[in-house]
Amino acid sequence: MTRVPLDALTRAVVESGATGVTARAADALECRVAAREIPALADRLAQLGATCQFLAAADTRASSGDFTLVYAFAPVTLAPRAAVLVSVAPEDARFPSLATRSFAASRFEREIHDMVGLVPVGHPDLRRLALHQFWPAGYHPLRRDATPRGDFRDEGQPFPFRRVEGEGIFEITVGPVHAGIIEPGHFRFSVQGETIVNLETRLGFAHKGTEKLFATLPLDRTPALAERISGDTSVGHALAHCQALEALAGGDVPARARWLRVVLLELERLYNHVADVGMIVNDTGFAFGHAHCFRIREELLRLNERVAGHRLLRGAVVPGGVTGPVERAPLAPLATTVEALVGEFLEVAQLCLDSTMVLERLQGTGRLFTHTAREMQVVGLVGRASGIDADLRRDAPFAAYGELEVRAALYEAGDVWARTMVRVDEVRESARLIRAAAAATPDGATRAPLPPLSVGGHAFGLVEAWRGPLWHWVSAETPAKLARVKVVDPSFRNWAALEYAVLKNIVPDFPLCNKSFNLSYSGNDL
Amino acid sequence: MIATLLIALGQVLVAGAGAPLLVGVVRTLKARLAGRRGPSPWQPYADLRKLLGKEPVVSTTTSWVFRATPYVLVATMLVTALVVPILVARPALGFAGNIILLMYLFMLGTFFLALAGLDSGSAFGGMGSSREVAIAALAEPTIILAVFALALRAETINLGDVVERLAREPLLAANPAHLLAFVAFFIVMLAETGRLPVDNPATHLELTMIHEAMVLEYSGRYLALVEWASAMRLFVFMTLLANLFFPWGVTSLAEPVPLLLGLLALAGKLAVLAAALAVLETTVAKLRLFRVPELLAGSFALALLSVTAVFLVP
Numbered sequence: 001m002t003r004v005p006l007d008a009l010t011r012a013v014v015e016s017g018a019t020g021v022t023a024r025a026a027d028a029l030e031c032r033v034a035a036r037e038i039p040a041l042a043d044r045l046a047q048l049g050a051t052c053q054f055l056a057a058a059d060t061r062a063s064s065g066d067f068t069l070v071y072a073f074a075p076v077t078l079a080p081r082a083a084v085l086v087s088v089a090p091e092d093a094r095f096p097s098l099a100t101r102s103f104a105a106s107r108f109e110r111e112i113h114d115m116v117g118l119v120p121v122g123h124p125d126l127r128r129l130a131l132h133q134f135w136p137a138g139y140h141p142l143r144r145d146a147t148p149r150g151d152f153r154d155e156g157q158p159f160p161f162r163r164v165e166g167e168g169i170f171e172i173t174v175g176p177v178h179a180g181i182i183e184p185g186h187f188r189f190s191v192q193g194e195t196i197v198n199l200e201t202r203l204g205f206a207h208k209g210t211e212k213l214f215a216t217l218p219l220d221r222t223p224a225l226a227e228r229i230s231g232d233t234s235v236g237h238a239l240a241h242c243q244a245l246e247a248l249a250g251g252d253v254p255a256r257a258r259w260l261r262v263v264l265l266e267l268e269r270l271y272n273h274v275a276d277v278g279m280i281v282n283d284t285g286f287a288f289g290h291a292h293c294f295r296i297r298e299e300l301l302r303l304n305e306r307v308a309g310h311r312l313l314r315g316a317v318v319p320g321g322v323t324g325p326v327e328r329a330p331l332a333p334l335a336t337t338v339e340a341l342v343g344e345f346l347e348v349a350q351l352c353l354d355s356t357m358v359l360e361r362l363q364g365t366g367r368l369f370t371h372t373a374r375e376m377q378v379v380g381l382v383g384r385a386s387g388i389d390a391d392l393r394r395d396a397p398f399a400a401y402g403e404l405e406v407r408a409a410l411y412e413a414g415d416v417w418a419r420t421m422v423r424v425d426e427v428r429e430s431a432r433l434i435r436a437a438a439a440a441t442p443d444g445a446t447r448a449p450l451p452p453l454s455v456g457g458h459a460f461g462l463v464e465a466w467r468g469p470l471w472h473w474v475s476a477e478t479p480a481k482l483a484r485v486k487v488v489d490p491s492f493r494n495w496a497a498l499e500y501a502v503l504k505n506i507v508p509d510f511p512l513c514n515k516s517f518n519l520s521y522s523g524n525d526l
Numbered sequence: 527m528i529a530t531l532l533i534a535l536g537q538v539l540v541a542g543a544g545a546p547l548l549v550g551v552v553r554t555l556k557a558r559l560a561g562r563r564g565p566s567p568w569q570p571y572a573d574l575r576k577l578l579g580k581e582p583v584v585s586t587t588t589s590w591v592f593r594a595t596p597y598v599l600v601a602t603m604l605v606t607a608l609v610v611p612i613l614v615a616r617p618a619l620g621f622a623g624n625i626i627l628l629m630y631l632f633m634l635g636t637f638f639l640a641l642a643g644l645d646s647g648s649a650f651g652g653m654g655s656s657r658e659v660a661i662a663a664l665a666e667p668t669i670i671l672a673v674f675a676l677a678l679r680a681e682t683i684n685l686g687d688v689v690e691r692l693a694r695e696p697l698l699a700a701n702p703a704h705l706l707a708f709v710a711f712f713i714v715m716l717a718e719t720g721r722l723p724v725d726n727p728a729t730h731l732e733l734t735m736i737h738e739a740m741v742l743e744y745s746g747r748y749l750a751l752v753e754w755a756s757a758m759r760l761f762v763f764m765t766l767l768a769n770l771f772f773p774w775g776v777t778s779l780a781e782p783v784p785l786l787l788g789l790l791a792l793a794g795k796l797a798v799l800a801a802a803l804a805v806l807e808t809t810v811a812k813l814r815l816f817r818v819p820e821l822l823a824g825s826f827a828l829a830l831l832s833v834t835a836v837f838l839v840p
Binding site (some may be wrong): 178179180281287357358508510 | 649722809814
């Protein structure tokens with residue numbers, strides 16, 4: 001894959017009329033443009049293969065008298081990145097939409113429309129995304145002056161789902177309460193017989209005001225909140241959050257801590273991937289694989305507890321390094337245990353994937369073709385199963401990944417089988433990385449103090465968690481308090497792609513497709 | 527007369543009381559095969575007792591069909607227990623005990639269950655009903671053909687006569703037609719009792735369910751009855767497999783010792799079949815819904831071959 005040089009990106013933004021162009025790191029630049037220039041800039045960057053990967057709005061009226069939009073344009077590898085700041089006047093509260101240019105931007109803009117109340121002009125679909133219909137019109141919770149209100153009334157306004165009409169078409173409504181113990185989400189199928197002709201997903205049932213809460217908590221408690229954004233991605237979110245804080249404060253992380261962060265992140269990837277493969281084969285009715293994958297997952301969780309003092313690895317990643325039992329964890333025996341468990345897992349996976357009946361269910365099911373995946377800007381492991389070659393650990397290394405040669409999994413088929421295979425390959429790779437980290441981790445300090453946050457600045461934290469790239473964008477109000485935290489879980493980027501992957505599949509295969517994506521509801525709803 | 531009544535009672539008792547144990551044994555075996563400890567084989571009794579003690583919640587949009595169906599299911603299964611040779615070759619309703627009657631007793635239950643699935647108006651019930659009826663329509667001819675292959679050899683369609691004839695002349699069973707019919711009937715049993723690879727009795731995924739989708743709206747004692755009836759359905763089907771195809775041990779005499787021996791023989795045969803079912807369910811995955819007709823077509827072909835073989839292999 002040819003890499004876009006940072007120089008080309010810099011030239012493009014300068015030619016599009018950007019001001020204050022500064023390099024932020026080896027592969028990132030920052031600039032400011034006027035709102036009306038955004039579409040032209042997006043078109044110019046698209047020629048280089050850089051599309052809108054991130055968009056957040058912050059209510060900065062108190063400090064600068066306007067709203068601030070932060071765009072991040074980057075190729076699928078997320079390196080190099082151009083962060084583009086745009087000012088939106090409060091009396092106007094409108095900005096040009098990129099919805100027809102970038103699918104990801106269309107979703108970010110809908111979210112901003114709900115939460116901050118800025119209007120993306122030219123957006124073709126401004127139905128609510130994050131907030132449900134009972135939220136009062138004109139009430140935007142992420143404005144700084146929004147206070148809690150008591151006048152929430154469910155007046156029974158239905159969400160305007162796309163209607164599919166025709167002979168023999170009927171709707172199946174599933175959720176938000178499900179028969180199994182899973183998170184809440186509503187799925188509206190339009191089917192003809194058993195064939196799915198349209199699916200619309202309505203999420204937001206797990207909305208809990210996370211981003212607002214970040215701005216009210218003292219700094220020592222925000223990593224703990226980050227860990228709870230999506231329970232299965234505790235390390236991923238904590239690490240992204242801490243990296244953002246460290247970048248904003250200009251703090252250092254000792255070498256030993258950077259390596260231990262790699263170990264923690266890979267341990268998280270391991271237990272999730274192993275469980276997912278078990279759940280996928282269980283959905284084909286192959287209980288044997290499920291029982292053994294969950295046995296191995298349990299062993300991994302117990303290992304987590306021994307290593308970090310918590311089964312889900314909470315409390316280990318902190319700003320400036322790592323803390324807790326992991327500081328003194330014996331890494332060589334850990335790598336040996338991991339290798340043994342991964343060996344068992346690979347044997348079980350082999351047994352399952354050798355069964356023609358299981359394969360018959362997985363192959364060709366829920367195909368997300370590469371061109372669809374590219375158009376929908378799918379990220380992470382779902383993208384890697386659909387031929388999008390991107391893995392932050394390799395492309396924009398963080399923690400100690402730069403000193404490891406990460407081999408990214410890549411499959412073209414885009415079906416349930418490919419998503420299963422990406423997981424199997426990544427499990428194997430994780431075991432290898434943990435072994436390499438065990439050999440390379442130096443002795444020394446595991447935590448450095450975090451300097452005061454720089455007020456008026458902003459910073460990104462990017463992590464390739466097990467689902468895919470995670471973004472935390474932070475800005476500070478005082479040296480010890482955050483003003484705005486924007487979190488983008490890969491689930492937010494990939495949910496809409498599921499609606500396309502299931503088209504022309506039959507209804508009883510939906511759970512299999514859904515499980516192979518295994519997106520977070522909580523991480524999406526925030 | 528009294529002996530006949532007692533035997534009838536005995537058959538109903540064995541089917542009614544033994545069915546949950548059979549389900550429990552299959553579950554325990556499956557758990558062990560998957561490397562889990564699993565619940566005790568007696569767990570289904572505890573489940574039934576728990577459900578019987580719970581208040582049933584019935585949607586206000588349902589009609590009498592919804593409330594009557596659990597009783598219809600249990601009633602049809604109890605009647606089949608009077609027809610099928612469980613302990614003795616000629617049970618109480620043995621005079622009427624031909625294969626056609628049995629078929630339609632099963633179908634009556636399926637019919638009401640499908641109606642009940644539609645009755646609540648939920649999307650899942652309707653999906654389950656449509657799938658169940660599609661599968662039942664494909665399974666029905668196979669059952670008839672498979673049992674006819676036996677009936678042709680025994681020269682009667684009365685179940686009792688078939689059993690007695692085969693028990694008397696075991697060599698009749700040593701025939702390829704017999705084996706083909708057995709396999710065909712076994713596959714149909716999987717479809718009719720909602721087992722893998724047709725339906726997954728252990729799934730919690732509403733969208734993939736067949737049998738479970740139809741009964742999703744049931745709760746409390748209604749659910750207990752539905753569960754009990756479906757356990758009896760499995761029991762009756764497996765007893766048919768055991769006693770029609772391997773009728774050794776089934777007695778024609780209404781005396782305590784042969785009856786007891788018959789019961790032991792049945793228990794042994796069912797244990798073997800339960801183990802076979804558990805092994806099968808562990809080694810296969812659930813078929814894609816649209817592959818199920820192919821499986822049943824295969825089963826139909828086997829049954830047809832079996833009938834043909836009756837004429838070709840003397």
